[in-house]
Amino acid sequence: MVKVKVLLFGPMAQVVQASEIMLQIDEPATCQQVLDALFSKHPELIEMATGARLAVNSSFAATDVCIHESDELALIAMVSGG
Amino acid sequence: MSVEVQLVQGPLAPLAAHDDDQALGTDGQAGAFVLFEGIVRSTEADQPISGLQYQAYEPMAQDELHKLAHKALKDHDLISVRVWHSKGMVAVGKVSFRLLITSAHRKQALAAMDGFIDALKCDVPIWKTAVYERSCN
Numbered sequence: 001m002v003k004v005k006v007l008l009f010g011p012m013a014q015v016v017q018a019s020e021i022m023l024q025i026d027e028p029a030t031c032q033q034v035l036d037a038l039f040s041k042h043p044e045l046i047e048m049a050t051g052a053r054l055a056v057n058s059s060f061a062a063t064d065v066c067i068h069e070s071d072e073l074a075l076i077a078m079v080s081g082g
Numbered sequence: 083m084s085v086e087v088q089l090v091q092g093p094l095a096p097l098a099a100h101d102d103d104q105a106l107g108t109d110g111q112a113g114a115f116v117l118f119e120g121i122v123r124s125t126e127a128d129q130p131i132s133g134l135q136y137q138a139y140e141p142m143a144q145d146e147l148h149k150l151a152h153k154a155l156k157d158h159d160l161i162s163v164r165v166w167h168s169k170g171m172v173a174v175g176k177v178s179f180r181l182l183i184t185s186a187h188r189k190q191a192l193a194a195m196d197g198f199i200d201a202l203k204c205d206v207p208i209w210k211t212a213v214y215e216r217s218c219n
Binding site: 007009010011014055058059060074076078079080081082 | 120137142205210
């Protein structure tokens, strides 16, 4: 198992009332597995997260990218800058 | 060709004269100077607000702004792209976003401006939350 922390921001953090979520993922862990685990643990995010992407170490990552415990993960959805 | 990106705490200060000069350069190549400023409106969903609270995921926000700026430079053959974005609280009426583009001809700068802002709203991890005025009732 890989323990990962996913950072949340903006409305995603507000709805979960947390700025980070800890998850345990079976190895080899991919971004898609992280997203699946995140939405399973917090289904209230699903509706808001249409088109959501995972950033790994501050860069957008494809869903098949493998992740490691030392990676910094962030859920990027509903951005609203400008 | 040049790019500058800044995330600034709070509202953006008015554009200084030297910013205009720096954008235009001294070589006489710039024929167009296009400036866009985003200003915080007084209402959100028809409710009065006192301002917007911006949250940025740094340094990714900086990196994505740099990528967008360099892409705009290349795609539209621009001379310079300078972008400022606020983080933290910005009150109603204050500037929270500024994009300044120079190019040889106006069509390049105008096209780049629109494309940059559309991409910003998709790819740059910055979120805003309305801060509503307190009711007196």
